[in-house]
Amino acid sequence: MKQGRVLYESTLHHVTEVDGRIQLKDGRLVEEHEVEWLPPVETETIFTLGLNYADHAKELSFTSPLPEPLVFLKGKNTITGHRGTTVRPEDVEFMHYECELAVVIGKSGKNIKNEEALDYVKGYTVANDYAFRDYLENYFRPNLRVKNRDGCTPVGPWFVSKEDIEDPMNLQLRTFVNGEKTQEGSTKDMILGIPELIEYLSSFMTLNDGDMILTGTPKGSVDTKVGDEVMTEVEGVGRLTNTIVSE
Amino acid sequence: MTRVNFKLQGFSQLKEGTLHDDFQKITIDEKQYNVDQLKFDNPITGTLYGTLLNYKGEYEQLKPEMNDKPYQKPPQAPILYIKPINTFSTHHNPIPLPEGEEQVQIGAALGLVVGQTATKVKAEDAYDYIKGYTIVNDVSLPISSYYRPAIKQKARDGFCPIGPWVVNQGEIRDPHNLAIRVSVNGEVKQENYTGNLIRPIPELVSEVTEFMTLYEGDVLLIGVPENQPLAKEGDQVSIEIEQVGRLNNRVVHEDDVFVSEVAVDEAR
Numbered sequence: 366m367k368q369g370r371v372l373y374e375s376t377l378h379h380v381t382e383v384d385g386r387i388q389l390k391d392g393r394l395v396e397e398h399e400v401e402w403l404p405p406v407e408t409e410t411i412f413t414l415g416l417n418y419a420d421h422a423k424e425l426s427f428t429s430p431l432p433e434p435l436v437f438l439k440g441k442n443t444i445t446g447h448r449g450t451t452v453r454p455e456d457v458e459f460m461h462y463e464c465e466l467a468v469v470i471g472k473s474g475k476n477i478k479n480e481e482a483l484d485y486v487k488g489y490t491v492a493n494d495y496a497f498r499d500y501l502e503n504y505f506r507p508n509l510r511v512k513n514r515d516g517c518t519p520v521g522p523w524f525v526s527k528e529d530i531e532d533p534m535n536l537q538l539r540t541f542v543n544g545e546k547t548q549e550g551s552t553k554d555m556i557l558g559i560p561e562l563i564e565y566l567s568s569f570m571t572l573n574d575g576d577m578i579l580t581g582t583p584k585g586s587v588d589t590k591v592g593d594e595v596m597t598e599v600e601g602v603g604r605l606t607n608t609i610v611s612e
Numbered sequence: 613m614t615r616v617n618f619k620l621q622g623f624s625q626l627k628e629g630t631l632h633d634d635f636q637k638i639t640i641d642e643k644q645y646n647v648d649q650l651k652f653d654n655p656i657t658g659t660l661y662g663t664l665l666n667y668k669g670e671y672e673q674l675k676p677e678m679n680d681k682p683y684q685k686p687p688q689a690p691i692l693y694i695k696p697i698n699t700f701s702t703h704h705n706p707i708p709l710p711e712g713e714e715q716v717q718i719g720a721a722l723g724l725v726v727g728q729t730a731t732k733v734k735a736e737d738a739y740d741y742i743k744g745y746t747i748v749n750d751v752s753l754p755i756s757s758y759y760r761p762a763i764k765q766k767a768r769d770g771f772c773p774i775g776p777w778v779v780n781q782g783e784i785r786d787p788h789n790l791a792i793r794v795s796v797n798g799e800v801k802q803e804n805y806t807g808n809l810i811r812p813i814p815e816l817v818s819e820v821t822e823f824m825t826l827y828e829g830d831v832l833l834i835g836v837p838e839n840q841p842l843a844k845e846g847d848q849v850s851i852e853i854e855q856v857g858r859l860n861n862r863v864v865h866e867d868d869v870f871v872s873e874v875a876v877d878e879a880r
Contacts, residue, residue, distance in 0.1 A: 410696040437761040438694040440659045442825040475769070500823075503683045504664060504691040505761045510823050513692075515731070569710070571698045571769050 367523035367603070370446075371400035382523060397522075402447035405490050405524035406469050409575040411439040412566060413465075413494055415507060417556050417581025424584040434557055434565055437505075439579075443513045447522035450610040451495055452515070453591050459498040460589055460609070463582035464540045464597035466533065466552050467492040467520060468559055470576040477567040482560035485572065488526040489533060491605040492579045493519045493540075493597040496586075518579075519597075519607040530601055534558050537600040538583060542593050550583025552599075614855065617744065618777035619653040621702070626655070629777075635857050652703040652776035655746060656725060658829030660700070660772065662750050663816065664691040664758060666835030668808045673838050674758070682759040690811065690819050693761060695750065699772035706864035707751055707849070708770045715842040716771075716863060719750030720794045720851040721833040722787065722806055724813065725778050730826040735814035741826070742817070744778040745787060747851050747859040750836055770869060773861045774831070784855050788812055791854040794841050798848070801841035806853075809834060 367382040373395060380387045386394045415435035416425070445451070453460050471487025495517040500510040530536070533552060540548035552558075557565065562578055589595055591611045598604045614631040616638075629640040631647070638647050665671045665687060678686040701707070709716060727743030751771040755762050784790070787806060794802040811819060813834060817826075826832060843849050843863045852858045 410698065433760070433764065435760060436763045438696055438763065438767070440661070440694060440824065440830075442659075442827070500689065502687055502689065502691065503685075504687050504758050505693055506759060507761075508689070509661075509692040509694075510689045514823050515825050569764050570696075570767050573698060 366529065367525050369405045369521065369523050370403040372403065373400045377403070402449070402522050404444050404446050404520045405522065406577070407575065408441070408444065408577045409573050411444070411577050411579070413437050413439055413512065413579040414557070414562065414581035418550060418554050418583040419556055420550065420554065420584040421582055421586070424586070434562070436566070437507060437512060439513050439518060442515050443518040445516040445519050447519065448606050449516065449519055450608050451517050451519065452612055453589070453609050454497070455612055457497050457499045461496055461498070461586035462540055462548070462589060462595045462597060463494040463496060463586060464538045464548055464599070465492045465494055465579045465582050466536060466538065466599050466602065468533070468578040468580060469524065470572050470578070471574060473571060473573050475567050475571045477563050477572070479560045479564045482563035483527070485563055486527050486559065488524050489530055489599070489602050490520055490524050491597055491599045491603045493595065493605055493607055494579055494582065519605055521603065521605055523603045525602050536602065539598045540585065541596040541598070542587065542589060547587050548583065548585030550585070552580070554583060555580060614783050615780045616777035617780065618655050618775065621651040621653045631857070647776070654700050654702050654774050655776070655778050656774055656829060656831050658726065658827055658831065660695040660723070660748070660774075660831045660833070661820070662693045662695060662721070662833045663835045664693065666690070666810050666816065667804065667837045668810055669804070669838035670836070671810055682757070689823075690816060692820065693766065695772045696767050698769050699767055701770045701773040701861070703773065703776035703859055703861070705770065705773060705861060706869045707749075707773065707843075707861045708768070708866035708869045709845050709863050710753070710768060710866050713753060715844040717752045717754055717840045718794055718796075718843055718849055718851070719752055719836040719840055720792050720802065720853075721748045721750050721836050722790065722792070722853055722856065723748040723774065723831040723833050724817070726826045726828055726830045726832065727781070728828055730817065730821045733818055733821045735818040738814040738817035739781065742781050743828070744781050745784060745856050746774060746778045746831065747853050747856055748831065748833055749773040749849070749851055749859055749861060750833060754842075773859055775859060776857060779856050790856065792837060793852045795850045795852070796841055796843050796847050802837065802839060804837035806834065808837065
């Protein structure tokens with residue numbers, strides 16, 4: 366089932382998708398553009414993988430394998446919902462989207478084994494993990510000024526329960542900028558798949574119910590300008606739209 | 613006399629109190645207690661951000677390498693990191709020493725507790741957004757390089773004792789004039805003071821909130837001074853920040869943290 370959180374008539378509603386429309390708990394059906402979309406889940410710790418697709422790593426001229434998975438964390442300030450806006454600062458020359466499958470953790474665990482890892486998954490959503498390459502610095506790279514800006518990580522529109530996704534490691538990812546396809550890949554090309562990521566992270570820290578793991582992006586990152594509409598899509602999970610605005 | 617806010621274990625509400633006698637006594641609702649009689653809980657509610665390389669001494673130590681690989685040039689904007697909630701711990705709670713590790717690094721930090729939503733704050737207004745100050749032990753496994761985020765070293769369970777309390781902002785006239793002292797088993801291992809910053813508090817708050825909002829309850833560490841002491845299993849660690857308090861924790865093997873009543877009692 367696809368579940369979302371929206372504001373409708375100034376009230377928070379937990380909604381589901383019915384034939385492309387949005388059903389409120391009281392049964393009313395409304396259209397996608399009639400509601401204000403919130404992130405579909407309230408998250409605790411937000412993990413993000415860098416360089417987790419071989420083709421994207423190559424695109425950024427990383428040729429040798431990483432000695433350790435590249436993981437960074439995000440704060441709540443950076444999360445925004447479907448059909449939101451993200452600011453492109455005036456001094457930036459290269460701002461790109463990153464279409465990612467986001468995994469939502471459903472129960473707390475430590476030292477989780479690869480083969481049991483999916484028991485700890487509650488479901489999935491789509492994330493767009495924008496980067497502002499002008500601000501990259503080689504200290505705790507990617508530094509928070511690149512990856513934790515206000516509203517630079519749209520998430521949604523839907524949370525899709527695990528049972529609805531047959532094989533999360535075989536989903537097409539696509540990004541469209543103003544309707545034109547600019548990025549395409551498949552979750553099967555992740556360097557560390559979902560079970561390996563859960564095993565890795567939980568080997569040294571407790572994963573909690575509500576944590577979210579953004580699993581990385583394939584190649585195809587292009588610069589986006591003010592006014593661009595960016596749609597990131599994960600097959601079977603959803604299409605997440607965001608518009609770039611100026612300061 | 614210092615007015616503080618804090619949370620006690622088992623009680624859901626924040627309490628106010630007044631500290632006296634060198635942090636030994638506290639008055640709550642007009643009754644006086646010995647501080648060590650109380651079980652303090654983590655007093656913060658939001659996201660905790662640390663700041664790298666903000667102590668002049670720490671910066672100077674890395675400076676000779678800053679133009680070489682992998683850093684290429686000195687840092688331009690504040691370099692931050694997040695201590696996630698699995699790391700949060702309390703005064704007197706044991707610090708887990710992971711299996712296979714010999715020791716942990718003690719990161720003595722003054723934490724700025726945010727009092728209201730802070731976005732693009734001007735340096736001269738920074739204190740309007742700070743509700744108070746607390747002590748944070750930013751525990752870490754030793755870090756050999758600052759090139760990549762140090763999640764595996766810094767984000768371990770229990771690696772961030774906080775507290776015991778939050779000192780109201782107005783109680784401290786000059787937060788850049790506080791001595792910081794770390795003792796291990798009663799012996800002073802590190803001394804520094806909060807004036808030794810590359811970016812003083814107003815500039816730090818301003819430059820951080822230029823790109824990210826801090827919300828009420830979030831905490832921003834002003835940095836960790838150089839030459840961080842190490843602590844091994846069984847060591848009793850105390851971080852003292854002048855006018856703010858003392859945060860005490862014992863390092864315990866990770867297998868013993870849930871059942872370390874003995875360790876906790878000894879820590880008192």
